[in-house]
Amino acid sequence: MSFEFRVEATAGCARKGRLITPHGEVETPVFMPVGTLASVKGASQDILEDLGVQILLGNTYHLYLRPGIEQVRKLGGLHRFMSWNRAILTDSGGFQVFSLNDLRKVTEEGVMFRSHLDGSSHFFSPESAMEAQIGLGADIIMAFDECTEHPASGERVRQSMELTLRWAERSKRYFEAHKHEVPWANHAGPDIPSRQPGEARRLAKLPSAEPARRPAPTSADATQALFGIVQGGMDPALRQESAQRTIETGFPGYAIGGLSVGEPRALTREIVEATIQHLPADKPRYLMGVGTPEEIVEYATLGIDMMDCVLPTRAARHGLLFTSEGKVSIKQARYAGDQGPLDPRCGCRVCVRYSRAYLRHLYASNEVLAQVLNTIHNLSFYLDTMRAVRHSIELGEKVRSLSEVWSPPEP
Numbered sequence: 001m002s003f004e005f006r007v008e009a010t011a012g013c014a015r016k017g018r019l020i021t022p023h024g025e026v027e028t029p030v031f032m033p034v035g036t037l038a039s040v041k042g043a044s045q046d047i048l049e050d051l052g053v054q055i056l057l058g059n060t061y062h063l064y065l066r067p068g069i070e071q072v073r074k075l076g077g078l079h080r081f082m083s084w085n086r087a088i089l090t091d092s093g094g095f096q097v098f099s100l101n102d103l104r105k106v107t108e109e110g111v112m113f114r115s116h117l118d119g120s121s122h123f124f125s126p127e128s129a130m131e132a133q134i135g136l137g138a139d140i141i142m143a144f145d146e147c148t149e150h151p152a153s154g155e156r157v158r159q160s161m162e163l164t165l166r167w168a169e170r171s172k173r174y175f176e177a178h179k180h181e182v183p184w185a186n187h188a189g190p191d192i193p194s195r196q197p198g199e200a201r202r203l204a205k206l207p208s209a210e211p212a213r214r215p216a217p218t219s220a221d222a223t224q225a226l227f228g229i230v231q232g233g234m235d236p237a238l239r240q241e242s243a244q245r246t247i248e249t250g251f252p253g254y255a256i257g258g259l260s261v262g263e264p265r266a267l268t269r270e271i272v273e274a275t276i277q278h279l280p281a282d283k284p285r286y287l288m289g290v291g292t293p294e295e296i297v298e299y300a301t302l303g304i305d306m307m308d309c310v311l312p313t314r315a316a317r318h319g320l321l322f323t324s325e326g327k328v329s330i331k332q333a334r335y336a337g338d339q340g341p342l343d344p345r346c347g348c349r350v351c352v353r354y355s356r357a358y359l360r361h362l363y364a365s366n367e368v369l370a371q372v373l374n375t376i377h378n379l380s381f382y383l384d385t386m387r388a389v390r391h392s393i394e395l396g397e398k399v400r401s402l403s404e405v406w407s408p409p410e411p
């Protein structure tokens, strides 16, 4: 068995489930930290393991440019290269091509683009994006799609959606023909030492993190799972059509793409709701590129199973910290003499050890440790938030908001 998804409990529209991948199990709803260049900026792999991260996201576009797909493939694939024996998801490269390249040229065949590093010309097609993702060897890979810009005319959104549907079929055809070329397909078993999640204290009302099960040995018949992506801009009817036709092509999981591209948040929610009702209940649903702590709770309650965003790590590097009492900009002078913990309700290794005054000093002094500690707290806050959401779903309780997730336990 290469890939499986089980729904284990529901509360309203929300579901608690489990993804079973060739590199271990992932409890859902899950927030996936982004490791753009085979690294989550500011947090080493052993820290990510201690935080209970079960799946990471890698960016195909960035890895294709540096260090190159062939180099990663020769080194045994992304898992072995970065010494990460748990699950990985890679995007198709499409989103970065669209967001980082003003000079791109889209044709039926694919996208010509220039490297943001040195201006050199490159070409991605559904076939080459699949070849790249098979070479990297993530457990879950994504069909090559066009992320429609916002705002866009109705005609433009339809044409873009039709192109994504044709590219989805080409992605699947190439994947089915080449899926056994994944770098770990013929390994006897995992050879990367992997620790169990540590003893970091958690949000008090929660059970401690369930130790991730050792990954099953990857065997010759283990393959990646290719997910389809629903597009259709901000038009609910096109979203429905895109969902139905993507399901006809047939994938083990479905992503909602083309959101968080500058539209108001109320519209994002409306489109998520309009799309989700047309997705199969027994397959994982992945909302790409969201969001704030409030949003990841909100989308989990709507029935989203997977989310990813650079926000917790990027904000951390800018001194913006998410806490149970709201956002804290640690650079502010008001924290210079504050001996309290960053977040009194957070049990992460940063909050149990360091004061706001020290974190403010590190940031003001431009110490590397500021970025490390801020990243650990923000990731921990996101992961604990999702852990609490899963716990509530398991108890059959509807979660309504972030503040409810982090409210003090009943006396």
Ligand SMILES: [Zn+2]
Binding pocket: 342, 343, 346, 347, 348, 349, 350, 351, 352, 377, 378, 380, 381
């Ligand atoms: Zn913390």
